[in-house]
Structure formats: C-alpha cells, structure tokens
Amino acid sequence: xxLFIRHFHGLPSAKKNSNMKKPWINSIIILCxxxxxxxxxxxxxxxxxxxxxxxxxxxxxxxxDTRIALKQKSFAAGIGSLRPTIAAFMNVSASNDHSKQxxxxxxxxxxxxxxxxxxxxxxxxxxSWHLVSNASASSRDDEELPEVTRRKLYRQYINKGTEFxxxxxQMNPDSWQIASLKAKRYANKYRLPDFDKAADExxxxxxxxxxxSFRRDLFKRKAxxxxxxxxxxxxxxxxxxxxxxxxxxxxxxxxLNALWIGQSHPLNKVKHRYSLLDIYKTQNRAYKxxxxxxxxxxxxxxxxxxxxxxxxxxxxxxxxxxxxxxxFPTQAxxxxxxxx
Amino acid sequence: xxxxxKTSFISLPRISxxxxxxxxxxxxxxxxxxxxxxxxLIWALKQFVLGxxxxxxxxxxxxxxxxxxxxxxxxxxxxxxxxxxATALLIPKDIEDRTLYTILCxxxxxxxxLIGKLLGVLLLIxxxxxxxxxxxxxxxxxxxxxxxxSEISLMGAGGNSEVLQERITTLNAHGLTNNIHYATLVIxxxxxxxxxxxxLISTFSTSTIFTLILTxxxxxxxxxxxxxxxxxxxxxxxxxxxxxxxxxxFIVLVFPDFQLISVDDGVIDGKIVPKLTLLKIxxxxxxxxxxxxxxxxxxxxxxxx
Numbered sequence: 182x183x184l185f186i187r188h189f190h191g192l193p194s195a196k197k198n199s200n201m202k203k204p205w206i207n208s209i210i211i212l213c214x215x216x217x218x219x220x221x222x223x224x225x226x227x228x229x230x231x232x233x234x235x236x237x238x239x240x241x242x243x244x245x246d247t248r249i250a251l252k253q254k255s256f257a258a259g260i261g262s263l264r265p266t267i268a269a270f271m272n273v274s275a276s277n278d279h280s281k282q283x284x285x286x287x288x289x290x291x292x293x294x295x296x297x298x299x300x301x302x303x304x305x306x307x308x309s310w311h312l313v314s315n316a317s318a319s320s321r322d323d324e325e326l327p328e329v330t331r332r333k334l335y336r337q338y339i340n341k342g343t344e345f346x347x348x349x350x351q352m353n354p355d356s357w358q359i360a361s362l363k364a365k366r367y368a369n370k371y372r373l374p375d376f377d378k379a380a381d382e383x384x385x386x387x388x389x390x391x392x393x394s395f396r397r398d399l400f401k402r403k404a405x406x407x408x409x410x411x412x413x414x415x416x417x418x419x420x421x422x423x424x425x426x427x428x429x430x431x432x433x434x435x436x437l438n439a440l441w442i443g444q445s446h447p448l449n450k451v452k453h454r455y456s457l458l459d460i461y462k463t464q465n466r467a468y469k470x471x472x473x474x475x476x477x478x479x480x481x482x483x484x485x486x487x488x489x490x491x492x493x494x495x496x497x498x499x500x501x502x503x504x505x506x507x508x509f510p511t512q513a514x515x516x517x518x519x520x521x
Numbered sequence: 522x523x524x525x526x527k528t529s530f531i532s533l534p535r536i537s538x539x540x541x542x543x544x545x546x547x548x549x550x551x552x553x554x555x556x557x558x559x560x561x562l563i564w565a566l567k568q569f570v571l572g573x574x575x576x577x578x579x580x581x582x583x584x585x586x587x588x589x590x591x592x593x594x595x596x597x598x599x600x601x602x603x604x605x606x607a608t609a610l611l612i613p614k615d616i617e618d619r620t621l622y623t624i625l626c627x628x629x630x631x632x633x634x635l636i637g638k639l640l641g642v643l644l645l646i647x648x649x650x651x652x653x654x655x656x657x658x659x660x661x662x663x664x665x666x667x668x669x670x671s672e673i674s675l676m677g678a679g680g681n682s683e684v685l686q687e688r689i690t691t692l693n694a695h696g697l698t699n700n701i702h703y704a705t706l707v708i709x710x711x712x713x714x715x716x717x718x719x720x721l722i723s724t725f726s727t728s729t730i731f732t733l734i735l736t737x738x739x740x741x742x743x744x745x746x747x748x749x750x751x752x753x754x755x756x757x758x759x760x761x762x763x764x765x766x767x768x769x770x771f772i773v774l775v776f777p778d779f780q781l782i783s784v785d786d787g788v789i790d791g792k793i794v795p796k797l798t799l800l801k802i803x804x805x806x807x808x809x810x811x812x813x814x815x816x817x818x819x820x821x822x823x824x825x826x
Binding site: 207210212214218219220222223225226227230232233238239240263265266269300301302306393395 | 590597681725745750778794808816
C-alpha cells in the first residue's frame with residue numbers, strides 16, 4: 182500500500198533520503214490520531230445518529246435484500262437527497278407504463294419507488310391505486326385472455342395492491358394517511374369489498390395519535406357506514422350510530438339516517454328510541470335526507486333499509502308531495518307523451 | 522544587531538489574503554457557470570416535471586418535494602465536486618505555477634497557507650450555495666403560494682374549512698421555512714469536511730488523480746459508515762469478534778460519518794430540524810474540519826519541495 186502511495190506522490194526513495202522512516206512515522210501518527218479521535222467521537226455520533234433517525238431527518242439504512250432489489254439505484258441513492266429525485270422520475274416513467282397498460286413494469290417500478298422514498302404517502306397511494314383499481318380492471322377486461330385467467334389476474338392485482346399498502350403501513354406505522362389507504366381499499370365496493378375489515382380499519386385510524394380531530398370524527402362515521410353494510414353487524418352499527426349521535430358535531434345526514442335505520446331494525450336492542458323530529462328536527466328535512474338515502478340504496482343495493490320506505494310513504498302523505506315527485510306514488514302517473 | 526521579526530503562528534490577515542487569492546483563482550476557472558445550469562434545471566423542472574403529479578390527496582405537495590429534492594441534489598453535487606476537485610488541485614497547481622515557492626519563502630507559516638487555501642475553496646462553495654438557496658427559496662415561496670391559492674379556489678366555496686386549513690398547514694410545512702436554509706447550511710458543512718479530507722490527502726500526494734480517487738473512496742465509505750457502526754454494535758451485543766466486525770470497527774474509527782452531516786432527506790419530507798440537533802451537527806463538522814486540517818498541517822509542516 183505504501184509503495185502504491187509512494188508511486189503516486191513520488192516520495193523520495195530510501196537510498197536518496199536518510200529520513201526514509203519519517204513518512205512512515207507520520208502515517209502511523211496520523212492513523213493513531215484518527216483511531217483515538219474516532220474512539221472518542223463514537224458514542225456521540227451513535228447518539229446523534231439515533232436522534233436523527235428518530236426525528237426522521239436521515240433515512241434508515243437499506244438492508245441487504247433492499248440493496249439487491251434496488252440494484253445500481255441503491256448506490257446512486259446513497260447520495261443525500263437523490264433518492265426522492267430518482268423516485269420522482271421513476272414515477273413519471275411509471276405513468277407511461279399506465280398509459281401502455283404494462284402493469285408488470287409499473288408494479289416493479291413502484292416497488293422500487295417506495296424503497297427510494299418510503300415516507301412519501303403519495304407513492305403508496307398512487308402505487309396501490311394503480312394495482313387495485315387500474316391493473317385489476319384492465320386485466321379483467323382484457324378480452325385476449327381466457328375468462329379464468331382474467332378473473333385470476335383481477336383478484337391477484339387487488340391482493341397485490343393490498344399487500345403493497347400493508348408494506349407501507351409496516352414502514353410508516355405513524356402515518357394515518359397510509360393507514361387510511363387500507364380502509365379505503367376494503368371499503369371500495371367495486372374491488373372485492375370487505376366492509377367488516379374496512380370498519381375495523383377506520384376505527385383503528387380514529388384512535389391513531391396524530392390524526393386531526395375532524396378526521397378522527399370522520400373516520401368514526403366512515404366506520405359506521407361500513408358496519409351498516411355488514412348484514413350481521415346491525416347491532417354494532419346501531420350502537421356506534423347512537424354513540425356518535427351524542428356528539429352534536431357528528432349529526433350529519435348520513436349519520437342521522439343510520440340512526441333511524443338502526444333503531445328501526447327489528448332485531449336491534451334499542452337504547453333510546455328517538456322520534457323522527459328528534460333526529461331530523463323537521464319533517465321536510467327528514468323527507469329530503471331519507472329520500473336521498475333510498476334512491477342511493479336502490480342504485481347501489483348494498484345496505485338494508487329498515488323503516489325507510491314506510492317513513493317516506495308516510496311523509497309523502499303528510500307533506501302532500503305531488504305525485505310525479507314522489508318516491509312511492511299512490512296513483513298511476515299520467516303518461517307525458519302519447520304515441521300515435 | 523538585527524533582531525528577526527517574530528512571525529505569529531496564525532494570522533487572520535494573512536489567511537484572508539491567501540483565501541481571497543484562492544477564491545479569485547477559482548472564480549477565474551469559471552465555476553460559477555454551474556449556477557446558470559442550476560437555474561435552468563429549476564426552470565425545466567417547473568416547466569416539464571412538476572405538473573406530472575396529479576391525483577391523490579397529497580399530489581400538490583409532491584411538487585414542492587420534487588423542487589426541494591432536485592435543488593438539494595444539485596447543491597450536493599456542486600459542493601462535493603467543488604470541494605474535492607478544487608482542493609485536490611490547490612497544492613499541485615501552486616507547485617506547477619511555482620506560486621507555492623514564492624509564498625513559502627516568505628514568513629508565512631504553513632498552517633496559514635493551508636487554512637487560507639481551504640477557506641478560499643469554502644468561500645466559493647458558500648457563495649454558490651447562498652445563490653442556490655436564494656433561488657430555491659424564491660421558487661418554493663412562489664410555488665407554495667400558488668398551490669395554496671389553488672386549494673382555496675378549489676375548496677373555498679362551500680368546502681370544509683378544517684380540510685382547507687389542514688391542506689394549507691401541510692403545504693406551508695413543505696414550503697419555505699428556516700429548515701430549508703438549515704439543510705443548505707448542513708450541505709456546506711459536508712462540503713467543508715470533504716474539502717478538509719481532500720486537503721489532508723493532497724498534502725502527502727502530489728498527484729491530483731490520486732487525491733481525487735482517494736477522497737471519493739473516503740466519501741463513499743463515509744456514506745455507509747452508519748451501517749458499519751450498526752454492525753459493530755450488533756456484533757458486540759452478541760459478543761462476536763469476527764474479521765468483518767474488526768474491519769467495521771476500523772472503518773468507524775478512521776473514516777468520517779457523512780450520513781450524520783445531512784438533513785436534506787428530512788427537510789424534503791417536511792420534517793423540522795431542531796436547533797439543538799443542528800448545533801450537534803455543526804460541532805461534529807467543525808471537529809472533522811479541525812482534525813483533518815491539523816493533520817494536513819502535521820504532514821505538510823516539514824515537507825520539502
């Protein structure tokens with residue numbers, strides 16, 4: 182090594198210089214100083230490193246598997262601040278895969294992107310959206326594939342998207358934004374929904390420490406709306422609706438409807454039966470909001486609507502709603518156009 | 522009887538003259554052209570890339586994140602390249618131009634010469650980083666305000682005021698704060714440490730290429746130094762003493778930890794840099810600079826040319 186250094190910096194040879202040992206002594210002294218000062222700074226640096234990791238000012242080191250997965254990019258990403266830049270440009274490239282419907286390439290790119298910029302909720306959200314919504318639907322609608330393969334790929338991409346979100350939660354346990362993706366995924370009625378799990382996830386979200394208060398209430402209400410869609414959980418849905426109703430800030434139309442439906446369910450143990458006017462304050466408002474709920478439920482067919490039809494019929498009579506505007510007209514409507 | 526004038530060990534006027542001369546020398550090498558490239562990079566980013574982030578709840582702050590990450594990458598690149606190449610060139614160029622002989626034959630202590638040269642390089646990097654930080658701050662402020670304005674116009678009419686407030690707080694956290702300048706300052710500290718390492722190597726090497734290669738190797742080792750430290754701690758917890766753990770120990774003790782002198786990743790994520798942490802990073806950086814400069818002087822003090 183020393184010969185190598187001497188070759189490069191042209192140190193005088195032993196024959197020419199009687200002080201030949203001096204460079205050696207200098208090198209040994211320098212090395213000793215570095216070792217001693219290195220030992221002295223070790224604990225301070227370790228504590229500072231832990232402090233900076235806790236403050237999330239520096240990223241965690243990659244493990245061997247991650248380095249292998251990232252290939253050459255891990256080397257480039259070692260330079261501070263280059264990771265988010267590479268991730269951003271890969272995201273642009275992934276959007277081209279979306280246009281070309283090259284889902285395998287897109288999936289691979291997003292796996293790398295989230296390794297490069299793991300604390301960015303945007304990439305977890307976009308990656309899971311591509312897998313759960315786009316890749317699954319595209320595979321299901323690909324007429325070149327046999328029916329069995331299409332169905333298999335559809336499920337496979339939805340599961341991959343769910344696993345992708347799980348990885349995001351594992352890497353960012355404090356991020357409610359990433360945790361909310363899982364609840365949204367299960368509550369998505371077009372992609373193999375599981376409203377029971379969605380309700381659980383929303384309730385977990387509402388208990389996370391760093392969630393803004395208005396979002397906490399929102400997550401509780403979303404848990405209620407998901408529970409209301411689970412046939413066996415009508416009692417839990419009613420109990421939650423009753424509990425949330427006690428806070429005046431929660432009294433939004435959907436929650437009032439859920440409470441009305443819950444207390445109208447024949448199998449529910451009702452804690453306190455509120456009157457229609459207690460809940461909705463006026464009959465007009467009750468009619469307006471229940472009507473919206475009923476029309477929506479006909480469209481989606483995803484929820485039992487105990488007591489709603491009867492209430493609407495009654496209100497239409499009391500409020501003298503004109504026959505053409507009624508949800509349940511009592512007279513046959515006159516045809517507006519008579520063909521010749 | 523002639524009484525020789527006593528030369529003080531360190532003289533600030535002497536150091537400032539050498540630093541000023543080094544700065545002028547480097548400015549004449551047209552290094553400031555990089556600033557034009559930086560400005561063009563920021564402009565191109567705004568024109569062609571920032572608009573590609575669409576959809577999702579957090580799309581708008583991505584623009585600010587990308588602006589910060591690209592700017593910090595350019596700052597890192599410029600300061601590292603300048604710190605290594607300019608410092609590696611200093612002594613060989615002075616020998617080649619024979620300027621070194623005219624300086625050292627005067628009553629100029631070699632420590633003054635080394636500190637002056639180092640400060641000249643650091644001054645150049647500092648001025649450049651100030652310019653880049655200024656440009657980043659202007660762009661960041663302008664973009665944050667325009668994003669807030671678009672959020673208000675989107676959600677303002679009949680929207681949830683709490684959601685709007687949350688969005689504004691998030692955008693402001695990613696926008697122009699003191700943390701932006703702290704990150705630039707830490708980039709400067711990192712450049713200072715790299716420059717002092719290059720100075721140390723250049724004192725025992727007369728080949729610029731050797732200095733460049735060795736400094737880059739030390740820089741790369743310094744970037745994974747935290748991994749080596751973790752390996753040692755894990756090995757010591759298990760009571761292991763393998764060759765790898767001994768080698769890791771050597772790396773940890775001898776090489777600087779460049780990962781510690783970096784907060785830009787956190788600032789890009791919108792994290793806050795506490796002043797106490799910044800102070801600790803400053804102490805670590807000054808310690809490294811002082812150590813390597815002292816060792817440079819130790820090697821250089823009796824070097825014959």
